[in-house]
Structure formats: C-alpha cells, structure tokens
Amino acid sequence: MRLGIDIGSRKVKFALQSDNNRMKLWDMPTTDLYHQHLHRKPDGTNELDFHSLGLPQVDIVAATGYGRNNVKLSQALVVSEILAHAAGAMRVLQGEFLMLDMGGQDTKVALVRDGQVEDFSVNDKCAAGSGRYLENMAQVLGVPLEELFSYYADPADLTTTCAVYAESEIIGKLAEGVTMPQLCAGVNYSTFLKIRPMLERWPQKELVFVGGGAKNKAMLHYLQQAHYAVVIPEAPEYNGVLGCLEMLDKEEEE
Amino acid sequence: MSEKTAKERIGITSTIPVEIIYASQCVPVDLNNIFITDKHPQVIVDEAERLGLPRNTCTWVKGMYSVLKHTDIHTVIGVVQGDCTHIVSMLESLLPAGVEFIPFSFPYEKSRKLLRWEMQKIMDYFGVQWDDCLASKARLDEVRKIIHTIDRMTWEDNTVSSQDNFYALINSTDFMGNPEAFKIQLKRILDKKREPYPRSHLRFGLLGVPTVFTDLYPYLESQGARVVYHEVARQFAMPEYAKDLLEQNLSYTYPYSFYGRVKDIQEEAGLRHLDGFIHYVQSFCHHQLEDLGFREQLSLPILTLEGDRVGKLDGRTKTRLDTFVQMLKSKKRRKEDAFRN
Ligand code: SF4
Numbered sequence: 001m002r003l004g005i006d007i008g009s010r011k012v013k014f015a016l017q018s019d020n021n022r023m024k025l026w027d028m029p030t031t032d033l034y035h036q037h038l039h040r041k042p043d044g045t046n047e048l049d050f051h052s053l054g055l056p057q058v059d060i061v062a063a064t065g066y067g068r069n070n071v072k073l074s075q076a077l078v079v080s081e082i083l084a085h086a087a088g089a090m091r092v093l094q095g096e097f098l099m100l101d102m103g104g105q106d107t108k109v110a111l112v113r114d115g116q117v118e119d120f121s122v123n124d125k126c127a128a129g130s131g132r133y134l135e136n137m138a139q140v141l142g143v144p145l146e147e148l149f150s151y152y153a154d155p156a157d158l159t160t161t162c163a164v165y166a167e168s169e170i171i172g173k174l175a176e177g178v179t180m181p182q183l184c185a186g187v188n189y190s191t192f193l194k195i196r197p198m199l200e201r202w203p204q205k206e207l208v209f210v211g212g213g214a215k216n217k218a219m220l221h222y223l224q225q226a227h228y229a230v231v232i233p234e235a236p237e238y239n240g241v242l243g244c245l246e247m248l249d250k251e252e253e254e
Numbered sequence: 255m256s257e258k259t260a261k262e263r264i265g266i267t268s269t270i271p272v273e274i275i276y277a278s279q280c281v282p283v284d285l286n287n288i289f290i291t292d293k294h295p296q297v298i299v300d301e302a303e304r305l306g307l308p309r310n311t312c313t314w315v316k317g318m319y320s321v322l323k324h325t326d327i328h329t330v331i332g333v334v335q336g337d338c339t340h341i342v343s344m345l346e347s348l349l350p351a352g353v354e355f356i357p358f359s360f361p362y363e364k365s366r367k368l369l370r371w372e373m374q375k376i377m378d379y380f381g382v383q384w385d386d387c388l389a390s391k392a393r394l395d396e397v398r399k400i401i402h403t404i405d406r407m408t409w410e411d412n413t414v415s416s417q418d419n420f421y422a423l424i425n426s427t428d429f430m431g432n433p434e435a436f437k438i439q440l441k442r443i444l445d446k447k448r449e450p451y452p453r454s455h456l457r458f459g460l461l462g463v464p465t466v467f468t469d470l471y472p473y474l475e476s477q478g479a480r481v482v483y484h485e486v487a488r489q490f491a492m493p494e495y496a497k498d499l500l501e502q503n504l505s506y507t508y509p510y511s512f513y514g515r516v517k518d519i520q521e522e523a524g525l526r527h528l529d530g531f532i533h534y535v536q537s538f539c540h541h542q543l544e545d546l547g548f549r550e551q552l553s554l555p556i557l558t559l560e561g562d563r564v565g566k567l568d569g570r571t572k573t574r575l576d577t578f579v580q581m582l583k584s585k586k587r588r589k590e591d592a593f594r595n
Pocket of ligand 1 (some may be wrong): 314337535538541
C-alpha cells in the first residue's frame, strides 16, 4: 500500500494506492494535518500518524507540495511539485507538451519532452492571478467561485496588477455600473493575461491543464482562443499527488 | 598627497581601480561589504526604509544608504557609468552632510583615452602618480594570484566550497582594506584541504549581482549541486592579468557591453563544464531586464532567482532550486544512459 501526499498552502491532498491498484483520493485542511496527524520527533522531523488518519500501516510515502520541506516527513520520498505535476500530466499526454498548473498560491508551467521536464517557470512573487486571488475576487463580487469561472464574454478592463488593490478597483467599477458578469470575466481575463507570457516562452501549443484552476471554464476558453489544444485530466486538483505516486514508480524502476 | 590623511577610509560603491586609493595610503572600504557582513544586515535595510527610502528600492542601495549615515566615511567614490543608476541617484540627492561624492566612470565605449582620463582624475584628487599605482598593483596582484588559485581549485580540483570561492572573489573589490590581512584569510582557505566534492554534484554558474540569501550554498550542496563559477564576483578580482592598470580595467567585463559579459560567460561555462546557470536578480534592480538577454544568448538551462530581503531562502525559492536540480540530474542521467547504450 502506497500513500501520496500533496501539502498545499490550504489543503492537503491524499492518494492511497492499494495493492490491487485501487486509488482513493481525499483532502483535508492543511492546519488539520499540522495539528492532529503529525508526531514531532526530537530530530525536528515529523511522522505521519496513520492511525489518526484512519489508515492502515502504509509501506511507502511520497510527499510533494509547498509544505513538503517544512513538514519534513521522515518516512517520505520528497518530490518537487513541479516535477510531480509534470509526471501527473504525463499520464494523459505523451511526447512534447506544456503543463500548466494553477494552484492556490502560484502558477507553474513546465515544458515536457519525452517523459522529461526540459524547462519550467513559476510566476513571480505576487498573488495576483493565483487561486487565492480568484477566491477573494469571487467573495468581493458575491458569487460562488464556480460561477465566477463561467464568465468569459466581454471582460471588464481591470488595470490594477496588485491583488489587494484589485478589490477596490472592482468595487469602483461596480459603482460605475459595470455588470457583474463583465467583472467576473474581467477577473478571469486579467488572470489569463498574467499567465500567457509564461506559456509563450516556448512555442508549444499542446497543453495539459491541472490544479484547482483547471476547473476555470473561462480560462479554458481563453486558452483555446489562443490556439492551445488543452487536455484536462480527471480530478485535476489531484494531479500533483497522483504524479507524485507516478514518480515513485519511476524511482523504483531505476 | 592632497589634503587626505593617510589611513583615511574612502567609501567605494563597486569595483574601481582601487590601486589608486592604496597608492595614496588611504583605505578603500566597499560600502556593500560593510552592509552585508554586518551582524544584522536586515536591520540596516529596515532603517533605510524608516528613514524614508521607498520600499521599492533595491536592498543593496538601502544598505549602502544606512551605512553612509552611520560611518566615519567622508569621501565616497561612486561609479556613475558602468554600474548602477540607482546608486547614482542616491549619492546625488541623499548624501549626508559632510560626505563628499567623487564620480568615476567606466566609459561604455571602452575607450582607453576616456578611461585614462577618469583614472587620472582620481589620481589627481589623491595626489598620486601612475608609478605609485603600479607599485600598489604589484602589491594587490600578489593577493589576486591567491584568489585565482582558489577559484581554479573550486572548479578544477573541486576542493574549495562555493562559499569560500565567493568570499575570496567578492572581497577583492576593496581587499578588506588591508591586503596583507586578507591574504592570511585566503591562505586559510588554501590550507583547508578538503576531499574533492563528488563528481555527481551538478556544476552551476551564478550570473548577476551578489545574492542576499544567507544559505544558498549549503542548501545547494545538500541537494547535490555547487556553484563553481561566480560571474560578476570573478570579474571583481580582475581575472585577466595585465601589466598595466589601464589594460586591466579595460578587460574587466562587468561595466561595459552586455555582450562582453556573455562572451566571458560562454568561455567559462565550457572551461568549467557547467551544467546550468542560476541568474540571480535583485528585486527592483534594472539588471532584471538582462534575464531575457541571457536566455536568448546562452544555450545551457537557466534558473532565474529573485531575492529581496536579506535572509534565508524562502520556500518558493527552494522549490525552484529543487526542481532545477532534480530536472538537470535526471537529464544528465538520461544522457549518460544513452551514451552507455
Ligand atoms: S542590485 Fe541592481 S539596483 Fe541594486 S545596487 Fe546593484 S545594480 Fe543597483
């Protein structure tokens, strides 16, 4: 039995692979993991408490995600999340393609060629365009996130690049009478404009879109409009943790 | 000698023909080094912000500004062409009362005539002659020889750490104000005699301005990688031996054309068998623009890292480093496998 764990800024995602290859996926708030399911060891590393997680003894653990270095799981093989996401994307596409992961805190792009990450880029130190930014904007606009993701037509022109100031810009536009669907589309489009230069670093048009952001239909629309052939795997938000398990396989092969 | 008293400390903002200051018996002090070797460099930066420098000013400028406010330095030679326009603005408009600013330019055209004129200007200021400067060049070249040996041991013998390599190179801007004492420090590095680093370690070239990360080298080593080439810091140490001072300062690449730097980088990358580059950029620094140029000109993989505050590597930067190292290792493994089969 093998466990993959993707420690994100907000949520931890688990993938449990049983010996007969059945996969179970679930998540929990990251704070719960820290408070309830880790044993701190004297050497500063942590051990996963399988019992409190309701799990039987697991043979092999692979960890990825933003928190993988902080948590220092003593039992785990640690994998960079960019490589894990690329490995996850290789489950659905072969040859040469781009992997685009839009997560809670940042956006990552990797160029994959023949089962290998050739190059990658991560967005700069700025929350604008991240999943968290989109959540905030949905809240300001008073719509559920899924609804925000559905608007792409006639985007309002949003000029502020700072995630915090964008809030006041949106409120100002609402007061000017710009409609809610236009503003939602504007939020999506400005996010697309932020990630486009990251993609255009390479002349590749095949794209695997993963992470929670892959549920953003407006983003998919803009990508397709920009002539990207987009593939979205099933459960795209679990792509990283599944890729992490894939990497375990590779490691074992070598 | 002019009205300067021997042993007076003269601030410098970057590499200059420091031989002139030594010839005058004064003591050069690189303001960057005072700042970054302080016990609490970030406190110095915070102070500059408190004093009103905009937050979006680069950390190095903030550091130098605070240092100037608090030291006994009354004369600063600032490089006004061939280095940093931000520093020029700071020196021009914000210098504390009683501090004199002497501009020095590395002419962009690399003109002997203009550079000679610039150097003559500084010599006249200190009341020294070319011969005096050549004598101090001989004194400094003794130390440079050791620095270059340390550099060679870093990439060829693999017996010097990236940290020690950087220490030796970066302090060659001012020779720590005391070339003989600096020489003793360098000899300590030579005497360390460590086992060569494993051949499996990836070999990186670090491009760009000095970083503000305090744990970059040990972290890289823990991941199985080393920096065996510090582009800019190596240039500070004047790697091209030249008999005359003018020639030496013309072959120094950093202040002149970007393409001169690229040529130097390409040559060293081949010689040192580099696996990739880390291009370090400082937040709010104009050199960030060069990132695209490097990507267009250099064929090896490049990881761009940005730093702002002085301190340890943050999680996101570690993720980038981990990914870069793991990516290059697996590429290398594949190449070796393909070669074997
Ligand atoms: S990092 Fe850039 S902006 Fe800052 S002092 Fe150096 S050259 Fe100037």
